[in-house]
Every structure is written in structure tokens, then in C-alpha cells.
Amino acid sequence: MKALLLHDKGLWKDMKVEEIETPSPQKGELLVEVHAVGLNPVDYKTATNGMPAWSYPHILGLDVAGVVVETGEGVTEWKKGDRVVYHGDFTKKGGYAEYAIINAHTVSRIPESVSFEDAAALPTAGYTAYQALHRKLPFDQVNTILIHGGAGGVGGFGVQLAKLAGKTVISTASGHNHEYVKSLGADFVIDYREEDVNAKVLEITNGRGVDAVVDAVSRQSATDSLDALAYMGHMVYIAGAPDFTKIKSFTKVVSYHEIALAAAHQSNDVIAQKDFAVIGDDMLSLLEQGKLDAMLKETIRPEEVPKALSRLSERHVKGKIVAKII
Missing domain, CATH: 3.90.180.10 (Medium-chain alcohol dehydrogenases, catalytic domain)
Structure with missing residues (x-):
């Protein structure tokens, strides 16, 4: 699959789209075909210093919206073709790629009237x-x-x-x-x-x-x-x-x-992780009803992510930037 690869800590401005092996879902996981990924300051902040849990090349991107293409063992509540959005675990490979892996119990269903781009603007910030x-x-x-x-x-x-x-x-x-x-x-x-x-x-x-x-x-x-x-x-x-x-x-x-969303993943607290799905469901419902603005101000290509993250690091970006993968 194609992915935006980080080859070492501190090199996020040099990330390029390259080929890497497509992952496979394990027990309790989903393989998601990525349609859109929301950009967040946590991307460049974690990429600057790296993390002990990472192996390189690493893939950034926490806020993923896409379609389920494969389910792991034991997953019964989701099926191929379901439209989903989730907040990912930054210790694992993320969503700036054609495919990504996530624990099934953390995802929310995207209503048909909500675009992948608007959904991807939600998780980390929302x-x-x-x-x-x-x-x-x-x-x-x-x-x-x-x-x-x-x-x-x-x-x-x-x-x-x-x-x-x-x-x-x-x-x-x-x-x-x-x-x-x-x-x-x-x-x-x-x-x-x-x-x-x-x-x-x-x-x-x-x-x-x-x-x-x-x-x-x-x-x-x-x-x-x-x-x-x-x-x-x-x-x-x-x-x-x-x-x-x-x-x-x-x-x-x-x-x-x-507030630290990442702690729910790092603590392996399944109840806390499941609450991300509850929060996502509520916010997506508000989007669907027109009561919430996704604040999507810019949609970019994957190769434009490094420059967009640089602008985010200057702390003067209005609203949300989303990378459209498909």
C-alpha cells in the first residue's frame, strides 16, 4: 500500500508517499480503507521526538475516516463496507496510508449524509x-x-x-x-x-x-x-x-x-476506549442534524501533509485541515 512514511524522529518535514506492506487485522481489530485523515498538532509533536514504541518507517495520523474492508477474529458488530471514523493510538502506525488497523470497539459509524472529510475532522480535537x-x-x-x-x-x-x-x-x-x-x-x-x-x-x-x-x-x-x-x-x-x-x-x-485521550489507549482501559465510540456517535449525530460545524477549512493531498503540519506548528491555523486519501 502507499503511505506517508516517517523514517526517523524529527524528520516529519521530509515525509514522502512510499510503498509499505499492507497490515492485516488481528483478533478484535478492523482493517480500514482510509478515505480521509484529520491533521493535528500531536502529529508533529510526537514525530519531533519519536516514541520508544515506534518502529521505522512509522506512519502518523490519528483521526481516520474510511470503510471497513476486513474484520479480525471475534469481531461481530462490524462488517465489510461499513463507514467508520475513529481516534487512533499514537503508539501504533496511523492513518496517513491507504489502509489502517484499529480496535473495533473504538470506532463510530458515519451517517450516510456525513462526508468522510467532515468525520475525519472530529476525533482528536472534537x-x-x-x-x-x-x-x-x-x-x-x-x-x-x-x-x-x-x-x-x-x-x-x-x-x-x-x-x-x-x-x-x-x-x-x-x-x-x-x-x-x-x-x-x-x-x-x-x-x-x-x-x-x-x-x-x-x-x-x-x-x-x-x-x-x-x-x-x-x-x-x-x-x-x-x-x-x-x-x-x-x-x-x-x-x-x-x-x-x-x-x-x-x-x-x-x-x-x-485531558489526555492517548492515555485511554496506553492504559489498555477498554471501557475508556469504548467511550470514544460513544462520543463519536454523539458528535456525528450533531453533525448529521446540522447542529455542529466540522470546521473543515482545507482539504489537501497526502504529499501536502508535511507543509500543512508546519503551518499547524505556527499555531495560527483556523479550523481543521484534512488529508483526502481516496
Whole structure:
């Protein structure tokens, strides 16, 4: 099969489409003919340093949408021809290829009205946002929420899901993206380059602060955002833990929530992995109903992936980029 091959750590900018052996599904697995793959920062981040579990050449790509072509022993719930999407295990070979392997219990069925490209835009960013809001937060107790990076993947899906749940949503974005983030559902958008984000949050909330913050930017951003939280507030972090010492005990009484989808694969927690399928089913249903925007802004060819990942690494890409394999 043809695949975009990484020949060693740090060489992701030099990846090219080459021939490699087609894998075969083992017990409990599916062989998927790949139609589309979503690009994510985790691609270049893991490829930069490599992983001990990898053998080279390696294949990146976590967010795969395609068609089942073969089932492994014991798989009864899926059959050849089923349209599926999944979030993959980054310790294993991924989806920038004509075929890919995945555990059957992690996949979701793509409705006929949803394209492979839109489906592939969902998993890493969408499932992260969904897990942050609906699995970590006591969402019924959250009325106001600050979601950083509303023009990006996690932030954009987070803004949409929070607004669908009826929350007052504050987000951050560069000035030229404000109207776009508002179109996703944000009630307020703060220009993090030009404004004091925490001061603006306090102004919007009449000095109280927000009930929750979702930060997928950096450790420093998460630390800074602690000042935006109200009493009994919740910090959800994806890109690194904040400096917990910034909040003194018996003051704001903040709760902290870490999000790391990869841990579900690495821990071999089948229940957690099956929840990816549940999350995917719900998000695909929202897509099908027109209640969720996949935020697909660009569709590229496999050979264009390295340059697109370089643009992602500069952290100013709006929405999602998807590579069309077939």
C-alpha cells in the first residue's frame, strides 16, 4: 500500500508517499480503507521526538475516516463496507496510508449524509472538547465558561458544544477571527494579543469570574487563567498543567481536570476506549442534524501533509485541515 512514511524522529518535514506492506487485522481489530485523515498538532509533536514504541518507517495520523474492508477474529458488530471514523493510538502506525488497523470497539459509524472529510475532522480535537465539557466538568453547575483558542480545533468544538448546552461562552482569538468564533456560538471574544484577558473576563462577569476554563494553549496560559476563575471554579487543561501553587488553599477552592485521550489507549482501559465510540456517535449525530460545524477549512493531498503540519506548528491555523486519501 502507499503511505506517508516517517523514517526517523524529527524528520516529519521530509515525509514522502512510499510503498509499505499492507497490515492485516488481528483478533478484535478492523482493517480500514482510509478515505480521509484529520491533521493535528500531536502529529508533529510526537514525530519531533519519536516514541520508544515506534518502529521505522512509522506512519502518523490519528483521526481516520474510511470503510471497513476486513474484520479480525471475534469481531461481530462490524462488517465489510461499513463507514467508520475513529481516534487512533499514537503508539501504533496511523492513518496517513491507504489502509489502517484499529480496535473495533473504538470506532463510530458515519451517517450516510456525513462526508468522510467532515468525520475525519472530529476525533482528536472534537473528542477532547467533548471529554472536557461532558466527562470532566460538573456541567450542570457551570453557567459561564472561558474557552481559549476558539478559532482552533479544540477551542472551536468546545465553543460549539458549550453553546449547545446553553452556557455563556467567552473565548479568545486574534482580532481577525472574532466574527468566525462568534459564528460558532461564542457570546464574547477577547483579542488575547491586544487585551488583558483576565481583566476582560472579570468585566464581563461583573467581577466574579467564570465557572470553568478550558485551556488547550500552554501551561503558562492555564496558569494565567487561574485568575479568571470564580469561587469553586474548574480548570480543564490539555496542553500542560498550570502552576497549582498560584492558588492558595482555602481561597478559590479550584478543581483541576487533565485531558489526555492517548492515555485511554496506553492504559489498555477498554471501557475508556469504548467511550470514544460513544462520543463519536454523539458528535456525528450533531453533525448529521446540522447542529455542529466540522470546521473543515482545507482539504489537501497526502504529499501536502508535511507543509500543512508546519503551518499547524505556527499555531495560527483556523479550523481543521484534512488529508483526502481516496
